[in-house]
Amino acid sequence: MITFEDIVKPENLVYEKTSLMTDKALSYCPGCGHGTAHRIIMEVIEELGLEENTIGVAPVGCSVLAYEFMNIDMTQAAHGRAPAVATGIKRTWPDKIVFTYQGDGDLAAIGTAETIHACNRGEKFVIIFVNNGIYGMTGGQMAPTTLPGMKSSTSPYGRDIETMGNPLKITELVAQLPGTYFVTRQAVHTPAAVRKAKKAIKKAFENQRDDKHGLSFVEIVSNCNSGWKMTPTDSNKWMEENMFPYYPMGDIKVDGKLVK
Amino acid sequence: MGELKLMKGNEALAEAAIRAGADAYFGYPITPQSEVIEYLMSEKPYERTGMVVLQAESEVAAINMIYGAAGAGKRVITSSSSPGISLKQEGISYISGAELPCVYANVVRGGPGLGTIQPSQADYFQSVKGGGHGDYKQIVLAPASVQEMSDFVKLGFELAFKYRIAVLILSDGVIGQMMEKVELFDQMPRLTDEEIYEKFPWATTGKKKGTERRIITSLDLDSHKMEEHNHHLQRKYKTIMENEVRSEAIHCDDAEYIFVAYGSSARIAQKAVDMARAKGIKAGLIRLITLFPFPEKQLQAFCKQGVKGFLAVEMSAGQMVEDVRLSVAGCAKVQHYGRFGGIIHSPEEVLRAMEQQIIGG
Numbered sequence: 001m002i003t004f005e006d007i008v009k010p011e012n013l014v015y016e017k018t019s020l021m022t023d024k025a026l027s028y029c030p031g032c033g034h035g036t037a038h039r040i041i042m043e044v045i046e047e048l049g050l051e052e053n054t055i056g057v058a059p060v061g062c063s064v065l066a067y068e069f070m071n072i073d074m075t076q077a078a079h080g081r082a083p084a085v086a087t088g089i090k091r092t093w094p095d096k097i098v099f100t101y102q103g104d105g106d107l108a109a110i111g112t113a114e115t116i117h118a119c120n121r122g123e124k125f126v127i128i129f130v131n132n133g134i135y136g137m138t139g140g141q142m143a144p145t146t147l148p149g150m151k152s153s154t155s156p157y158g159r160d161i162e163t164m165g166n167p168l169k170i171t172e173l174v175a176q177l178p179g180t181y182f183v184t185r186q187a188v189h190t191p192a193a194v195r196k197a198k199k200a201i202k203k204a205f206e207n208q209r210d211d212k213h214g215l216s217f218v219e220i221v222s223n224c225n226s227g228w229k230m231t232p233t234d235s236n237k238w239m240e241e242n243m244f245p246y247y248p249m250g251d252i253k254v255d256g257k258l259v260k
Numbered sequence: 261m262g263e264l265k266l267m268k269g270n271e272a273l274a275e276a277a278i279r280a281g282a283d284a285y286f287g288y289p290i291t292p293q294s295e296v297i298e299y300l301m302s303e304k305p306y307e308r309t310g311m312v313v314l315q316a317e318s319e320v321a322a323i324n325m326i327y328g329a330a331g332a333g334k335r336v337i338t339s340s341s342s343p344g345i346s347l348k349q350e351g352i353s354y355i356s357g358a359e360l361p362c363v364y365a366n367v368v369r370g371g372p373g374l375g376t377i378q379p380s381q382a383d384y385f386q387s388v389k390g391g392g393h394g395d396y397k398q399i400v401l402a403p404a405s406v407q408e409m410s411d412f413v414k415l416g417f418e419l420a421f422k423y424r425i426a427v428l429i430l431s432d433g434v435i436g437q438m439m440e441k442v443e444l445f446d447q448m449p450r451l452t453d454e455e456i457y458e459k460f461p462w463a464t465t466g467k468k469k470g471t472e473r474r475i476i477t478s479l480d481l482d483s484h485k486m487e488e489h490n491h492h493l494q495r496k497y498k499t500i501m502e503n504e505v506r507s508e509a510i511h512c513d514d515a516e517y518i519f520v521a522y523g524s525s526a527r528i529a530q531k532a533v534d535m536a537r538a539k540g541i542k543a544g545l546i547r548l549i550t551l552f553p554f555p556e557k558q559l560q561a562f563c564k565q566g567v568k569g570f571l572a573v574e575m576s577a578g579q580m581v582e583d584v585r586l587s588v589a590g591c592a593k594v595q596h597y598g599r600f601g602g603i604i605h606s607p608e609e610v611l612r613a614m615e616q617q618i619i620g621g
Contacts, residue, residue, distance in 0.1 A: 052467060055332060057328070071467070071473055072467050073465065073467045073473050074464065074476070075328060075331045075332075075476040076476065078324060081320065084322075084324035085325070085331075087325050087328065088284070088324065088327065088336070089328040089332045089464070092329040092332060092336070096332075114321050117321065
């Protein structure tokens, strides 16, 4: 008879949780993409052997507590200020690996100036930008990236672009700046997307490790099933049908050159 | 004796930052303190000591660069003037909550709003009562000379790292812009990476294998833990109040009437003391060097000594005077005199105010 012990052996191991994620239960809603995004970033840092040299910067928003889940040294920044905080760290510790993890409200609304100027100065760190088109933490208000007509608690009749403005494609915007070296848009809602996103994140951290000239910026278009008031499955389908046409997947700038 | 130079106050502060072994200055230009970043940029401290100088996109960004670097154990400094200091308040509150050491200077101009570019002392409340949100304090040093613009950078870093606290050098447009002889202290070495690892077990420098990770944050969603953190902060502030009060008493031993002032107002009041003494009035001056902690006990001692009245002299509508009143608790008469909105009072006006509001009033 085959016993449990016969199966659970190191040689049979096909997947193991990275040691760079803590054992603390994630505070994210079931179905949310943040947990996957956290995991692949931590896997990349572990695979590249950078954990002893990495300092992360957490934002304000749903991922404000990212430092509770990411098992590395981290600094929690004021709302929108993560790129400035990261600049302070990287400029004084140029040999460290520094990254920010920010949501759309943090990066593309209140922190627009910090985002654009860090990109424009060509700061040599990584920005991971999780765009779910809504303010999740505060309860589903309109974000700078909320789609036209999309309902939120502060656009209850849908985003009216006449009075509320257009969704901001900040990723395309920062790609135009000479200071960015690598700009890409990814997703984490399917196994294939996760593999691609992880590859992009790896490239971003390798750029920094190899002291490439400029900032690496990875957008992850993600779902917010709670904020969008959908089941996780429906939210992923809605994301593909509505978010992806507005925020198309793929690399925008590679090795300092626009490819799109 | 250290190197002697004729310098502007703002330049002396900038030079002192290099000599104090600062790792970085992050700032944004604003009158009347733009000489700080201009001096640093022209001086190339990155060649002298390896110090980083960066012009940020805003005061908000600059203070957050300070927050990031301070959290990583670096010795960092910024400066601004009143409207820019208002913008930095969010960062100061975070720095205070996360208990990070840093030094910053406010070369005060007249307000409110965009105000004027002339000198003022109207940012006292913001400096000592908490300009940002939450229950926090910062150490506030008030230089009254170009010499102190230099000396207080060194002292500021000592105190900032001793208590893991923000230290504000509260200057004004007079002290920042005027030129005086200054004796510069000798170059101090910047800390090495190894020294930072060793000295600052709280700093984010990369998690070494087998060690606990380090987190810089001011957040705790558990309100009981947050209350305990606040108690810890208050205990720290109490220790500072007991140990770090600094003031200078001038002609106070036999004084019946005392001017209370800091910064450029203290220099003006000192002249008024001389003029009063020449007229036979037993006047003295207590010059405040730390505004927080406030020299309460020193003022109370004057009451026991029989001082009949205090005149708070400040270039504001009357801010520090409230702390003078609280300190002496009704033992003697306390009045305020000051010009404001960018106007500087004369020694004659100050003496007249003492005669009319305190002695004859």
